[in-house]
Amino acid sequence: MPTAPTAEDSPAALGPAPGQLGRILAVVITGAVMSVLDMTIVNVALDRLSESFGSPLETIQWTATAYTLALAAVIPAAAWAMGRIGAKRTYLTALSLFTLGSLLAACAWSAGSLIAFRAVQGLGGGLLMPVGMTMVMRAADRDRLGRAMALLGLPVLVGPVAGPVLGGWLVDTASWQWIFLVNLPVGAAALILAAKLLRPDSPLGAAASPRLDLPGLLSLSPGLALLLYGLSRGGESGRFLSPGVLAPLLGGAVLVAAFVRRALRVPEPLLDLRLLCDRTFAAAIGTLAPFTCGYFGSMLLAPVYWQQARGLSASAAGLLVAPVGLVVGTTMQIASRRVDEVAPRRLVPAGVAVAALGMLLAGLRTGTPGVPGWQVVGSLMVMGIGAGMVLMPTMTTAGRDLPAARMAAASTALSINSQLCASVGTALTSVVLGATGTTPAGFRTAYAVAAGLLALSLLPALRLPGRRGRR
Incomplete structure (x- = not known):
């Protein structure tokens, strides 16, 4: 039509x-x-x-x-x-x-x-x-x-x-x-x-x-906000079944479900969910969802570890976190350019494996009392290399072959996916750390959970295009 x-x-x-x-x-x-x-x-x-x-x-x-x-x-x-x-x-x-x-x-x-x-x-x-x-x-x-x-x-x-x-x-x-x-x-x-x-x-x-699409806006925006509110409250308290947490989570889920039902029926929805019919876009979203949960959820851990477990100042903690960000950004610059020449199916899964390995090593290091600080930083830098190989290259692959008229919807969907999954990861990390405490065992468990989330993105990453270029 x-x-x-x-x-x-x-x-x-x-x-x-x-x-x-x-x-x-x-x-x-x-x-x-x-x-x-x-x-x-x-x-x-x-x-x-x-x-x-x-x-x-x-x-x-x-x-x-x-x-x-x-x-x-x-x-x-x-x-x-x-x-x-x-x-x-x-x-x-x-x-x-x-x-x-x-x-x-x-x-x-x-x-x-x-x-x-x-x-x-x-x-x-x-x-x-x-x-x-x-x-x-x-x-x-x-x-x-x-x-x-x-x-x-x-x-x-x-x-x-x-x-x-x-x-x-x-x-x-x-x-x-x-x-x-x-x-x-x-x-x-x-x-x-x-x-x-x-x-x-x-x-x-x-x-x-x-x-x-006013009905879509009035269902999706409050739905996402309620979901994130519930996740934040649950992360703070560690009690996801309490009424103050469960009510916004269920309310948000109902509103988002109502939006999905509407978006698949109206000709001009607020967000075009039919993008997920595109195999490459769906594989990219599937890769980014668990990876974003694990990666951004783990960002809460290092500042807490350096300041509470090691007794360092905010300035010292910032200096120790900085090398990881430098590695992520530098690797991202290289990998994002390489994805123009290398098949995403080769680049991104390799990055997932490296990131999960680094996250697991970080858990082992922070879980060992008295470990030298350089070993913790080094493990997180390994994780950063993998993250740089995954994040922006996967986003690039998601939108490369879409028509220009669908770019706004694609970037909006990617942003929502990133924000929601980062919040889920942060809440999950808060729950794990709250249950185990800021002890070596607590940090080991929290980093292991993050590593598991990263590893989950391997299967959808293997469904990314096997060759560079347009489908």
């Missing part, structure tokens, strides 16, 4: 001007650096925030949870917003919200106000990744998409390396306000670059723009 044209089908959306890719990458990388830095800095500063506001750590952890919930609520609307007002305006809106949220967070006067302002940040942060990825995927030549995505992965190199070090230094030598104020110059630079370098798109009038 013929459908009305949408903004994604317009010449401006499908035909980027020469040199536009480089300009888009400059803008998106700047914005992504700000977002990744913020997440890694705040993680290191939770203890200091708890002291500054006189609130228990359980309350201050809601600064991260509120950000996550706002992120989940706004991501589903990314594809519609790009079709309605254009990718450039959507990205400018995301940057403005994130920068404003950073300023407000620095001015917070209580734990409650800080949590509210972090939610404002989350509304902007939730749009940055899917909109930025969509712009890059639309502009890149399919045969060189891996190189473009490698550059898009630069923030993953900068953020995890600079974030813990910068955050630890700011917390130890300055005030907590600076962990948010540091975003302001980067946000201002990103806004100026976006305004000047991005080409206006979506020239169609409002009548031709895609309609908002």
